[in-house]
Structure formats: structure tokens, C-alpha cells
Amino acid sequence: xxxxxxxxxxxxxxxxxxxxxxxxxxxxxxxxxxxxxxxxxxxxxxxxxxxxxxxxxxxxxxxxxxxxxxxxxxxxxxxxxxxxxxxxxxxxxxxxxxxxxxxxxxxxxxxxxxxxxxxxxxxxxxxxxxxxxxxxxxxxxxxxxxxxxxxxxxxxxxxxxxxxxxxxxxxxxxxxxxx
Amino acid sequence: xxxxxxxxxxxxxxxxxxxxxxxxxxxxxxxxxxxxxxxxxxxxxxxxxxxxxxxxxxxxxxxxxxxxxxxxxxxxxxxxxxxxxxxxxxxxxxxxxxxxxxxxxxxxxxxxxxxxxxxxxxxxxxxxxxxxxxxxxxxxxxxxxxxxxxxxxxxxxxxxxxxxxxxxxxxxxxxxxxxxxxxxxxxxxxxxxxxxxxxxxxxxxxxxxxxxxxxxxxxxxxxxxxxxxxxxxxxxxxxxxxxxxxxxxxxxxxxxxxxxxxxxxxxxxxxxxxxxxxxxxxx
Numbered sequence: 001x002x003x004x005x006x007x008x009x010x011x012x013x014x015x016x017x018x019x020x021x022x023x024x025x026x027x028x029x030x031x032x033x034x035x036x037x038x039x040x041x042x043x044x045x046x047x048x049x050x051x052x053x054x055x056x057x058x059x060x061x062x063x064x065x066x067x068x069x070x071x072x073x074x075x076x077x078x079x080x081x082x083x084x085x086x087x088x089x090x091x092x093x094x095x096x097x098x099x100x101x102x103x104x105x106x107x108x109x110x111x112x113x114x115x116x117x118x119x120x121x122x123x124x125x126x127x128x129x130x131x132x133x134x135x136x137x138x139x140x141x142x143x144x145x146x147x148x149x150x151x152x153x154x155x156x157x158x159x160x161x162x163x164x165x166x167x168x169x170x171x172x173x174x175x176x177x178x179x
Numbered sequence: 180x181x182x183x184x185x186x187x188x189x190x191x192x193x194x195x196x197x198x199x200x201x202x203x204x205x206x207x208x209x210x211x212x213x214x215x216x217x218x219x220x221x222x223x224x225x226x227x228x229x230x231x232x233x234x235x236x237x238x239x240x241x242x243x244x245x246x247x248x249x250x251x252x253x254x255x256x257x258x259x260x261x262x263x264x265x266x267x268x269x270x271x272x273x274x275x276x277x278x279x280x281x282x283x284x285x286x287x288x289x290x291x292x293x294x295x296x297x298x299x300x301x302x303x304x305x306x307x308x309x310x311x312x313x314x315x316x317x318x319x320x321x322x323x324x325x326x327x328x329x330x331x332x333x334x335x336x337x338x339x340x341x342x343x344x345x346x347x348x349x350x351x352x353x354x355x356x357x358x359x360x361x362x363x364x365x366x367x368x369x370x371x372x373x374x375x376x377x378x379x380x381x382x383x384x385x386x387x388x389x390x391x392x393x394x395x396x397x398x399x400x401x402x403x404x405x406x407x408x409x410x411x412x413x414x415x416x417x418x419x420x421x422x423x424x425x426x427x428x429x430x431x432x433x434x435x436x437x438x439x440x441x442x443x444x445x446x447x448x449x450x451x452x453x454x455x456x457x458x459x460x461x462x
Contacts, residue, residue, distance in 0.1 A: 011262060018258045023251040032254060033383070043261050044268055097239045100246025108247055126204075127241070127248040133204040133216075144216050152203035159240075 111161035119154035256338025263334035336441035347376030361387040398445040406439035414462030
């Protein structure tokens with residue numbers, strides 16, 4: 001039976017996706033040197049396993065998977081992050097929503113760096129890779145409830161660091177309560 | 180508060196938490212509010228305009244954040260450096276690059292597992308001893324800081340050469356410390372009007388770039404960095420032929436007395452030769 005797989009050259013992969021992989025790595029690692037190192041490692045792995053790529057259209061996602069795999073493996077000794085309970089408050093969402101170019105990039109980098117790596121990964125998957133919570137659950141092989149909980153907390157904490165909107169304490173929050 | 184009252188409060192808190200989570204993760208217009216995981220949110224959004232407004236605001240904010248996440252400047256010459264490293268790995272000059280290159284991928288070490296069954300115990304002993312020796316060697320290699328390969332060095336220098344638009348300073352009469360510790364190589368000619376500039380980070384260390392572009396000669400730069408450990412594949416004098424001649428750049432590296440030199444010339448092998456001091460030996 002003929003092999004109908006479409007072949008793709010590693011150089012083509014580099015040309016097409018090195019920027020996207022680097023940006024992803026930068027947001028995970030928080031610095032240009034680690035990001036470049038991680039990017040190079042991703043393409044080295046990709047070169048070794050290129051035969052596994054059956055659909056060239058899936059190359060971007062495949063490279064991101066290699067990247068996440070390596071990043072997660074580096075976190076094996078990470079202690080579980082203690083994240084408190086989440087209170088819902090409309091005050092936690094800035095009243096004046098900034099434009100993308102009004103968000104301080106250095107502050108964003110620092111804010112991400114202060115989050116536990118697994119929460120950071122979820123945020124990068126959500127904001128950069130444009131994954132839904134279901135996509136994240138599927139790709140990280142986690143229960144939906146776990147992803148919803150972690151992602152929601154990570155988003156609130158990122159906003160708190162970026163915009164100073166600390167999640168309110170229970171007793172002082174102006175809560176939007178469920179009826 | 181009685182027991183049933185406490186339970187009710189607990190249920191309310193759990194409901195609020197679920198609603199909060201759903202509000203955060205549900206993207207308006209993309210995720211299906213009928214998804215069972217989002218059921219509490221769908222009901223509340225329909226019944227409560229202030230919540231729907233907050234959700235819409237959150238959606239706009241998430242959009243802005245997504246834009247900020249994607250805004251990362253990509254360093255010049257990255258693709259070239261990746262390709263160079265891939266080529267080096269293919270050629271086997273960098274057998275440990277995947278295995279030992281980054282702690283992020285430390286778990287991807289690929290040792291080959293002997294599958295053959297050994298029938299004699301002494302064979303097993305030999306294998307164990309060999310494995311222990313190999314493990315010790317691998318550990319030594321992994322614990323040692325990784326040295327750059329020649330191709331990585333050349334790629335980094337060419338990338339810096341191409342990226343730089345800065346005009347350096349003319350060499351002063353009294354050299355500052357940085358120039359004394361990063362002197363130009365005698366093996367390279369020094370046309371009049373040589374300019375220098377400091378590079379904060381070149382191959383993870385400070386360096387000095389000497390602009391050797393003469394009035395009529397090709398554009399050329401000599402990069403100088405302190406590098407005490409001997410780098411594999413480099414001689415102690417410039418090679419007779421440039422080791423890289425792609426993209427209209429001829430480049431070569433050598434290492435002498437703890438100093439790494441990389442010469443990058445815009446042009447061909449002939450232009451490269453024109454920058455070498457004829458009175459000095461070549462590698």
C-alpha cells in the first residue's frame with residue numbers, strides 16, 4: 001500500500017514556525033536565553049521524530065506539544081502550588097479594559113514568572129495557543145474540573161499582578177452571588 | 180447557626196465557586212454555554228444583565244491579554260542558529276545536544292538498551308561494569324557546562340554581524356580594561372580607522388567587536404570573547420579557509436591563550452584571506 005503521507009522538511013518547519021515556537025517558549029520561560037535554548041531543543045526533537053508528523057497542517061500544534069512535553073518534564077519536582085479559594089467579584093475585572101498595546105510587556109513577563117509553572121502553562125495555552133478549557137484538559141490529560149479551577153485562579157492572579165485587582169477576601173468582597 | 184444552615188452556606192460557596200470558574204474559562208461566542216461544565220453560568224448569564232456585562236468585559240480583557248502574550252520580539256538570526264544546530268546534530272558533531280543540551284529536556288536522554296539476552300553471568304557482570312562506566316561518563320558530560328560547537332559560534336557571530344547597525348568608537352590611545360582583556364588578534368590585519376564596541380552578551384559572555392572595514396575593503400568584524408576552556412574543533416590560529424561561507428559571509432573562529440576570536444567578512448573566501456595577516460601562521 002503506498003504511503004500517502006505528505007512529507008515536510010525540517011528546514012521548512014523551522015522557517016514556518018520558529019517564531020511561534022520561540023514566542024511560546026518565551027512566555028513559558030520568561031527570558032530570551034532560556035526561550036532560545038528551549039526553541040532549539042524543540043526543533044532538535046522535531047528533527048529526530050519528524051516521521052511521526054503525519055499531517056503538515058498539524059505541525060504547529062505538534063511542535064507546541066513537544067515544547068509543552070519538555071517543559072512539563074522539567075517540573076517533575078515542582079511542589080503543588082497553594083492557591084486559595086476563588087471569590088467571584090465583578091470588581092476583579094478592571095472597569096476600563098486596556099488595549100493590548102497598553103499592557104506593559106515587562107510587567108506581563110514578571111507577572112507570569114511569579115505564577116507556578118503549571119498555572120503559567122495553562123495561561124499560555126489559553127491566551128497564546130488559543131486553547132479552550134476543553135482543549136487544555138484534553139492535551140494535558142487533566143479532568144475538566146481541575147482545568148477550570150486552575151485556569152480561573154491563574155487568570156485572576158495574573159490580573160491581580162498586572163492591574164492590581166487582588167482577588168477580594170470573602171468578608172469584604174462585593175460578590176456576585178449565585179442565586 | 181444550626182447544622183443545616185452551615186450546610187446551605189457551604190453549598191452556596193461551592194455554587195459561587197463553580198460560577199466563578201465558569202465565568203473565567205468560558206469565552207463568549209466560542210464556548211458552548213450548554214456544555215454541562217458551564218451550566219451554572221448559562222443560567223446566570225440569561226437572568227442577570229450585570230453578570231453578562233462582566234462576562235463581556237472579561238472577554239475584551241482576555242482579547243487584549245492574548246494580543247500582549249503574542250507580542251514577543253524574536254531575536255535576529257534565530258532561524259539560522261536553529262538550522263545550524265540541526266545540521267551539526269545531523270552530522271553527529273553534537274551527539275549530546277539533545278540528550279544533554281537543556282535541563283528542560285533532560286528526561287529525553289536516549290540511551291540504547293541492550294536487548295540481547297546474555298547467557299553467562301560473567302557477561303552480565305561485564306555489562307553492568309560497562310553500564311556503570313558509561314553512566315559515569317554521561318554524568319561527567321552532563322555536569323560539565325556545555326561548550327559551543329564551532330558551527331554555533333559561527334552562527335552566533337554571523338547573526339551579530341548581520342544584526343548590528345551600531346557604529347563603534349575609534350580605538351583610543353590609552354586602552355580601557357575591556358580592550359586590554361579582549362585584544363584583537365595579531366593574525367588579522369588592522370586597517371586604519373578600526374572601531375570597536377562592547378557586546379553585553381555574545382555566547383553568554385561579554386565580548387568586543389572590532390570593525391575592520393577598511394576604506395576600500397569589505398565589511399568585516401572580529402569578535403573577541405574570553406573563553407578559557409578549549410573549544411572542540413578550533414585551532415589556535417585562523418584557518419586557511421573560512422569554515423562558513425553561506426549567505427555572502429565568510430567566517431572562521433580560533434582560540435588562542437584563553438581568547439576566542441571569530442572573524443566575519445562580508446564577501447567570499449578571497450575577502451577573508453585579505454583580512455589575514457600574511458606574516459602570521461595559519462591553522
